[in-house]
Amino acid sequence: MQHSGGPSLLAVAVSPLTGRSYRATCDLPQDSCVLDISTPYADTVYKKFRKEVCAECWRYELGRTDFLTCRDYAEAGLWFCDARCRDSWLEREGQGTVELLKTLEAARIRKEKGKAREDASTAIKQITQDFLDQAWEEVSAQEKRPKTLNKWKMLQLDDFEADLARYVLLALNHLHRESSSFTVSSNDGPSQFAETRPGLNFGAATWNDFASLQSGELLQISKFPELLDNWVHIYQVLKARFASKILRPSAKELSTSASPANTTDLSDVITPQNVRTALGVDPSNSFGIWQVPVTEESEGLGFGIYPVPSFFNHHCAPNVRKERVGRRLRFVTTAAVRAGDELCISYGHVEHMTLAARREHLRDGWFFVCACSRCAEEEASATTRDAAGP
CATH class of the missing domain: 2.170.270.10 (SET domain)
Incomplete structure (x- = not known):
């Protein structure tokens, strides 16, 4: 270490x-x-604060926005203090990640319209690991049907889900990038990785380190059963919009900003298990992004793993x-x-x-x-x- x-x-x-x-x-x-x-390996800044917080250094000045002089990537939900912060973020995450985030932000509900969707799991009185495994097996079965995947393409995320989905998307994109190059793993502790490797600096950690963290899936969903619907909804949106090997966009869709042709194909990493892993390690292992200096009145701006x-x-x-x-x-x-x-x-x-x-x-x-x-x-x-x- x-x-x-x-x-x-x-x-x-x-x-x-x-x-x-x-x-x-x-x-x-x-x-x-x-x-x-x-x-962090992956992080998110809550939408409530996104236009007030630098996406790189997390500078926050009690709601002031005039210091955020770089706004080239607002469609991706990214604002920066200056060119230095912008370039630092781009050096680590890459231009492709900007396109991923743009696509995800296009799936965020702009205004609540009509009847809210019905949540199936909120009526469940007891959550067990078998129940969770079965629920995700059903999701895996559903995605094998092309008509179902086409329906998933039309789904949108509320702000809570979209904020979590940004964090999951960053983590899966990092896994995708690691899978494309040689990585170092460790059985008894964090990998000696990334901090000295240009372009793959994810906090000296790999996906294996990230995934080895203790999952709080069962405890979280047992306490808040509605989370299962949120998690499944996040998976459905990510699968439909970023797994192009499974669902090819039409020519019309390729011409729209909602499905850009140059969006990275994450087919190999968007799996139920990987999404469950990412969501399961939060919040048990997350570090809050707090307004500094930290006091009892500090705002919680987001979180990172x-x-x-x-x-x-x-x-x-x-x-x-x-x-x-x-x-x-x-x-x-x-x-x-x-x-x-x-x-x-x-x-x-x-x-x-x-x-x-x-x-x-x-x-x-x-x-x-x-x-x-x-x-x-x-x-x-x-x-x-x-x-x-x-």
């Missing part, structure tokens, strides 16, 4: 209790940068803090750390909350009940007080 200062300062360890985590490889003083990642930093576990008294500079994330020790110590961050800015509030916040947002040493000590102290009585 690379960091900004030379040799690796952290290593992946595997525990039956905590899974994969980072541990220090040597004694570290306070304020040591242990990890520095330049960009950084596979390499996702190996940091949560602790309610973390010994590592996250610093965002543009789209770069730096992880810096908050105190001296001994060799072999686990390196942990805070997932939800919960350090000043009570035990009950912390656990509720983490359970609702990240789907786990925190059992870090701080929570365990506070729970034990509370139990002792209750046992002692008044």
Whole structure:
């Protein structure tokens, strides 16, 4: 694992209790940068803020827009501070990605018209893994019928779905680009990849790293059954609009901006499993794109998946803090750390909350009940007080 200062300062360890985590490889003083990642593997800025946020450096000035001087790619939902940010984004993502995003934005509902579509899964009382697998098997069967695919071409996405679809599309496009060239994989940690390879800089990660993150599919959809309809709808739109080997556009469609002839063919990567993978790792592993400096009033502008930093576990008294500079994330020790110590961050800015509030916040947002040493000590102290009585 690379960091900004030379040799690796952290290593992946595997525990039956905590899974994969980072541990220090040597004694570290306070304020040591242990990890520095330049960009997420995939990200999205919410439509609500897109015209106010630079697509590259994520600069946001409380709704001001005059600093966004490069607006050449507004049809793709991209605004930039200046030519430098624009060129940086294009160097990493490529002009082809602009065309992909234009096509996707054409599928976004402009205005709500008529009766809203009916969601089938919202009435389901219990969601099981078998139920989810069967639902996606039905989708796979449906796409084998050309008439069904033609119907999917007419579907549109609401803003929530379109924002998620942008993130999925970027991730699948990165997989497509990786599949076209030699990649390096790893069985026990993130791949040594991309940061030094021109044109394939996806945050030192590959799709294998991205896909190896823990999925929260079952937990998310069990809590919010309507998400299944959203996810299937996203898949249907992506499959119909970007898998041209399966569904060839007509000459008339090729002449419209909704289906540009030069849009990248993603037939080989738009599969139910890949879309489920991308959607499943959010939000359990996502890093919020927050207005900085982060305060209780900061706006959440979007999110990104950084596979390499996702190996940091949560602790309610973390010994590592996250610093965002543009789209770069730096992880810096908050105190001296001994060799072999686990390196942990805070997932939800919960350090000043009570035990009950912390656990509720983490359970609702990240789907786990925190059992870090701080929570365990506070729970034990509370139990002792209750046992002692008044």
